[in-house]
Amino acid sequence: MLLKLFALSVLINCATPYPMPSTDTIPRDDQKPKECTVLQTAQILFECSPKVENILELLGSNYGKASGDPQFYQKVNTMCQQAKSCYGNITCDDAVKRQEILNKACDFDIVAFPEIQECMQKYFGKAFNVFLDNPELYDSYNFINNTLAERRNPDKKRVFMTFVQSNCTANSVDYFTKKYEKIVDAIATQPDSHDCREVHHQLNYLRCPVLVAETHRRYNNLSFLDRLFRRTQKVVKALDVAKKCMNNAKCIMTD
């Protein structure tokens, strides 16, 4: 439900024709504004913008209903490609602004595809179990690293993609083949903002419940003898990690 709320808020935010530019996208004063020509404005307004609106509308109206429908992913994918090529190499300011909206909707749309969320969550579950049961192997499952070199380690991508290929849908394979780097960067980078629309927070909202559920399962599975003989180290470790994940995942809905 929470996920659904901020999925919608992403879409609503994107749908605003003129979003407030964040300070780092405001052009420095050595860069002159590039006005769009009449021809470019017409192209943007009549050809490209409707394509973007259609994507936002489709993502919004299908949220949560598309599970198991591989056509939905392919449709959005095709629409994103068409919208991107509509802007072609128009680089005037208004086009750039609108392309940012488009890219945000098309690049970080994981919340729109339940099959891909599910895949991501299965992997988080697998990585957590390796962390608890085979810590010596965990390194190759841990792509949540603060150094770029570690995140770009091809072995980690291979382990991840092998998992996806054998445990997820064809669309998930396609999705992560294209977006793996963006996803791992987003999850490793704690943003300054606590805004739930940040991809980082959205990924935490996929990941943390998986850790909590797995911890709960292990906690419930502790036997009387486990408790008696204090064979609870793994559960204690799991609780600690799950709790930290939840604490870091806090975000707030803003307008």
Ligand SMILES: *[C@@H]1O[C@H](CO)[C@@H](O)[C@H](O)[C@H]1NC(C)=O
């Ligand atoms: C991009 O610009 C080049 C040169 O100005 C032009 O030949 C090409 O057709 C343009 N591409 C698109 C997609 O508009």
Ligand SMILES: *[C@@H]1O[C@H](CO)[C@@H](O)[C@H](O)[C@H]1NC(C)=O
């Ligand atoms: C990043 O990777 C290095 C080398 O594998 C590891 O020692 C370190 O703990 C990792 N950092 C995080 C935050 O996972």
Ligand SMILES: *[C@@H]1O[C@H](CO)[C@@H](O)[C@H](O)[C@H]1NC(C)=O
């Ligand atoms: C597929 O998922 C199962 C269950 O999480 C896991 O044990 C297995 O290692 C995965 N396959 C690959 C190739 O990673």
Ligand SMILES: *[C@@H]1O[C@H](CO)[C@@H](O)[C@H](O)[C@H]1NC(C)=O
């Ligand atoms: C659940 O508990 C049983 C008995 O203690 C143990 O054999 C089994 O491995 C446990 N399963 C998990 C997933 O921890």
